[in-house]
Amino acid sequence: MSSQETPEENLPDEQAADKNGEVAVPGEKHPFADPGLPPHEHRIQDIDERAAKRSERTVALLFTVSMLSTIGFIAAFVAIPVDKSVYIWPLGHISALNFALGMTLGSALFCIGAGAVHWARTLMSDVELADERHAIEATPEVKAKVMEDFRQGAKDSDLGRRKLIRNTMFGALALFPLSGVVLLRDLGPLPEDKLRHTLWRKGRQLVNMNTNEPLRPSDVAVGSLTFAKPEGLEEDDHEFQTEIAKAALMIVRIQPDDIKDKRELEWSHEGIVAYSKICTHVGCPISLYEQQTHHVLCPCHQSTFDLSDGARVIFGPAGHALPQLRIGVNDEGYLEALSDFEEPVGPSFWERG
């Protein structure tokens, strides 16, 4: 369609006038005339009543399918056993219940949407409307009326005269938000020194996580990987998760000659070293140990630590080395801690220093 066909009523008029009263006619500022709206064109449904009926039936069908799907959803939920498995191409073996629930729910929602779209496109009025914008500013008369009303109200309420009421009201309004401020206290209390200490103490034995038995040095072979918890901490303890999250240990044995860090060697027992299993970046459990390189990789952000060199960070975002636990052997021949970790385990925090 070309601009020559533009009917009279759609030609640019005052609607295109801007703030300065200029009209968008060809000129220096507006090289092109506003073409206005094209003439309205009819849909088949506007002209042919049978087509409109067909559309109506299609929309109704879509809504009916949605209803049936919802009923199907409820029926599937009730009827299909949880552990029934079916083969459906291309998904393979799949839980019949999951599949039925997903399909019926999806179809119920989709048909509502599709019906609505089809209804709006084919049957609802599609006559183009121009909705003019107006200046947001109120007219001077309205402004004057509002100000007048306000002054009258202030005068009627006696706010200026009854100062006691005014002042106590201000007091009440000012105090009320304090309850919200006080509630912020529940964000605390501060952790005090909980982040700096774990269950490890001098003399506490290292217990194998798998067997729940205390470890002997001979149990830990070169190249092996063992996870340990402090003696006395049991899985059904109320505080188990809180405590193991700090105290979890990873134990490996490195030939003493291969240990590059002097302090690491001193804190080890015949090459058996015990490190915190908690990454110092954001605290993921870290135990992707490569026994030939002695590197430990964190699966979350790929921080890599060298266990043969004081668990120094050799790659990734971690800020400091994994804390090492000083270990020795007690009179009964079991591995024991010689102290708590010297530094806080896990990720850095504000007051860590």
Place this chain on the structure above:
Amino acid sequence: MKKLSARRRHPLAAVVVLLIALAATGGIYTLVAPPDKAVADETAQTLTIEEGQKLYAVGCASCHGTGGKGTTDGPSLVGVGAAAVDFQVATGRMPAQQPGAQVPKKKNIYSQAEIDQLAAYIASLGAGPSVPTENQYSPEGADIAKGGELFRTNCAQCHNFTGKGGALTNGKYAPTLEDVDPKHIYEAMQTGPQNMPSFPDTTLTEQNKKDIIAYLDEVNSDKSESPGGLELGGLGPVSEGLFGWIFGLGGLIAVAVWVAARTAKARKS
């Protein structure tokens, strides 16, 4: 008797007494000690080791050196045990095709008899873990739930929660455990191949290993079921997110474009 006692201070007397004592101990031991059970198999065993040595000289010695002492290209095999040989050779990892970050699994070219000979030879070089019996690794009668717990504690960090494998540093990776022979899983835990740490019986008992194998058999074999349907590799949020963005969001965009592109007007322009 007098003659003997006269020589008791002779400088060599002590040596003579020692020799007599040693000979007596040895003689009595051979008479009293039970006959060695292996005597009957001894020749067969020696033959196996000899055969293994021949295979070793052809397939392994170029990297691992003569007598398994190791070279700059391959580690010493003294003390790695028969289990390590059985794992490495039967899964096709050894002999390695080329040096690299990690030696991959490939088609095994040795028969089980040849592998046994090789294993016998390597085991004869130094004591190490022996090949497990079927009784040790068969998943029957094991505690699958306990196995899952143990797997998540000890293995899942590298091998993924259902043993689909995962990436490590500098080109190394933890391989998928899908359809790996239970025997090889057991041997891998026992010996710690390549960069995998070992889990000796002292830290992960025989029963623990059995439980882990039973768990893997349940979640990661051709008979295991996936209630969610399409697994997308079982790798977690990466593949699932990619699928969601491309097919989920892409599908929505395609529908939106399709709806808007079709005109409802009677006269098509």
